[in-house]
Amino acid sequence: MMSAGSAGSTGPDGLFSGMFARGGAAAEVTDAAWLAAMLDVEAALARAQAGLGLVPREAAEAVGAACDPELFDLAEIGRRAAGSANPVVPLVAALREQVRGDLRRYVHHGATSQDVNDTAAMLVARRALAQILGDLRTAADACARLAGEHRDTVMAGRTVLQQAVPITFGLKAAGWLTALHRSHARLAALRLPVQYGGAAGTLSVLGERGHEVPPRLAAELELAAPILPWHTDRTPVAELACALGVTAGVLGKIATDVKLLAQTEVAEAAEPSAPGRGGSSAMPHKRNPVGAVSVLACVQRVPGLVASVLAGMLAEHERAAGPWQAEWETAGELLRLTGSAASWLGELLEGLTVDAARMRANLHLTRGLPMAENVVVRLGGTPQARSAVDAACARAVEEGLSLREALLAGPGADLSPEDLDTALDPARALGSAGAFVDRALEHSREDT
Known part of the structure; x- marks a missing residue:
């Protein structure tokens, strides 16, 4: 009998859940989801042992029938967990109460x-x-x-927050795409093993057959089978945390780009609009980038959680006293926050609008200066050419000239008007941008 609030503050109905518990992952890490997972493990353990003849099939059936989350008071188990620093102890006690007396000894058999x-x-x-x-x-x-849509949409590339050389928005989106693909592949490849080692990793209660159980248990739960118990080898949890941390970083990088492109003074991209979305409690005109804000609010919290998991790898001997226990909520938070950020970003990108005209207009704000490198190349790429173009750029800034005007009075005079105009055309200085976009899209299709 779970209480109404058993999902806890991390569930989908909390005050801050709109930002921090968006998407399907949040429901999979609630207290209720943890309880269900623990009961699934107990039922699977009994089935695996019955399949090996280590417990009667009748016992496995009885345990399986008793592993119904509706039969357990989550809040009461949580309160009683304080006495053992572990929720499994009161859960197993409650589970045994649900099983017929002569079969109770097979509940949690050989497990710690x-x-x-x-x-x-x-x-x-x-x-x-x-x-x-x-x-x-x-x-x-x-x-x-x-x-694909913006393969050839020219915009200013920005380095150290300053206009650099022309790029395309397609190239920027392709960069986001490949980073997301790497994160997806890293998470998909994670090896999540079952744990079954008994009191200190020997499974002595089962005599010399304990090692036969983990592969059967893994098959029951569709998890990986470990070589041996990993009670104080926290590598599986650390690898999960690190992969989530990297993924969160990728999501945050994309959200950072979007929020910068959405600034009033830039206005090259905008998030999806809807009644009430992006509003301010004080300023009626605001259209805040709430998707990017929410992604960044989620991922801002992730590095500290990853660090907590990594610190927990310093486990003592055959059972940790504190570091292991600190993982439980931390891992759930990592999954929930990364999941929420991923859900926010998907919605944001699906509705993102791109203003190609504004991108080109912004590129021309500096009156041709981003094309200076290309002019140096057209002049032969020599140190003398670089020095001359540097001087022309300085003059353009000081006198309020376009780069073309400043060049015509100096090194640009060595180029024909046609060559000079070609050198100053952003669309003709994109290098391999298009090829990189095509390559990213091809790789994306191959991975689908």
Whole structure:
């Protein structure tokens, strides 16, 4: 009997859930989802052992029937967990009460609390990752569409927040696309193993057959089978945390680009609009980039959580006293926040509008200065050519001239008017931008 508030503050109905619990991953990491995963592990363990003849099939059936989350008071288990620093202890006690007396001894057979908690964590992660991977695919598909549509849309490339040389918006979107694909591949390749080692990793309760159980348990839960118990080898959780951290960084980078492009003074891209979206409590005219803001609010919290998981790798001997316990909510937070950010970004990119005219207008704000490098190349690329164009750029800035006007009074006089105009045309100085976009799109199609 779960209480109405059993989903907890991290669930889909919390005050801040609109920003931090968006998308399908949030529902997979609630307290209720953890409880369900723990019970799934207990039921699968009994089935695996019954398949090996280590417990009666009748016991496995009884345990499986009892592993119904509706039969358990989540809040009460949480309160009782304080006495053992572990929710599995009161859960197993409550589970045994649901099983017929003569079969109770087969509940949690040969297992320790960490076996159930760790395996449940991997199960929760697998279920949440399925949602995250779907949202990443949505975002990647949107990037592929933007890259294709704007393959030749010229805009200013910006380095250190200053206009650099011309690029295309398609190239920018292709860069987002390839980063998303790498994150997707990294998460999809994670190996999430079951845990079953008993009191100290020997499974001595099962005599010499304990090692036969993990592969069967892994098959039951569709998780990986470990070589041996990993109670204090926290590599699987650390790898999960790091992969989520990298993914969050990719999502945040894209959101940062969008929020900068959406600035009033830039206005080269805009998020989807809808009644009430992006509004301000004080200023009626505002259209805030709420999607980018929400992505960044989520991912801002991720690095510290990753660091917490990595610090927990310093586990003592055969069972950690504190570092392991610190992982539980931390891993859930990582999955929820990264999932929320991925969901926000997919929606943002699907509705992103691009203003090609504004991009070209902004490129011309500096009156040709981003083309200075191309002029140097046209003049032979020598140190003397570079020095002469540097001087022309300085004069253009000081006297309010266009680069063309400044060049005509100096090194540009060595070029014909046609060559000078070609050198100053952004669309003719894009190098391999188009080829890179095509390559990214081809790779994207191959991965689909």
